[in-house]
Amino acid sequence: MPVSHAPVPSRALNDPAGRERVPGLHGVLAQVADSRKRRGGRFALAFTLAVAVVCVLAGARTFGEIGDQAADLPQDVLAALGGVPCLLRRKIPVPREKRIRTLLQDLDGDALDGTRALQQNYQVASTAPRT
Numbered sequence: 001m002p003v004s005h006a007p008v009p010s011r012a013l014n015d016p017a018g019r020e021r022v023p024g025l026h027g028v029l030a031q032v033a034d035s036r037k038r039r040g041g042r043f044a045l046a047f048t049l050a051v052a053v054v055c056v057l058a059g060a061r062t063f064g065e066i067g068d069q070a071a072d073l074p075q076d077v078l079a080a081l082g083g084v085p086c087l088l089r090r091k092i093p094v095p096r097e098k099r100i101r102t103l104l105q106d107l108d109g110d111a112l113d114g115t116r117a118l119q120q121n122y123q124v125a126s127t128a129p130r131t
Contacts, residue, residue, distance in 0.1 A: 025050055025053065026082050032045060033108075035111075042099075043093075043095045043099065046082060048100060051070050051073065051078070052104060063104075066101075067101075068097075070094045070100065071094055071096075073094060075092055078092040
């Protein structure tokens with residue numbers, strides 16, 4: 001198993017939330033109901049969704065591309081998205097392509113649409129004047 005010996009910024013390890021830089025995204029995605037069983041959940045739903053959203057905004061079009069871009073995200077970005085560092089490896093682990101794909105496929109679209117903050121953001125965006 002390859003091990004990176006690159007230094008990890010201390011704020012990525014010491015900042016438990018890291019959400020000050022991305023307050024809106026994590027706050028909205030944290031409202032999505034997690035239907036998974038408690039056991040075996042390695043990654044928080046909001047973190048996994050945030051990683052997928054960032055990768056799609058960066059241009060990923062397939063689940064494979066999302067997985068590749070997620071693996072390349074810097075530790076500072078992962079900390080800002082709410083990632084929790086692994087104390088043994090001293091870095092934030094990233095969900096792989098299969099985990100992201102199965103989570104997104106199992107996600108209830110109606111529940112996602114029903115999230116109040118998503119509805120409010122959509123209403124604000126749709127009523128904003130276009131130039």
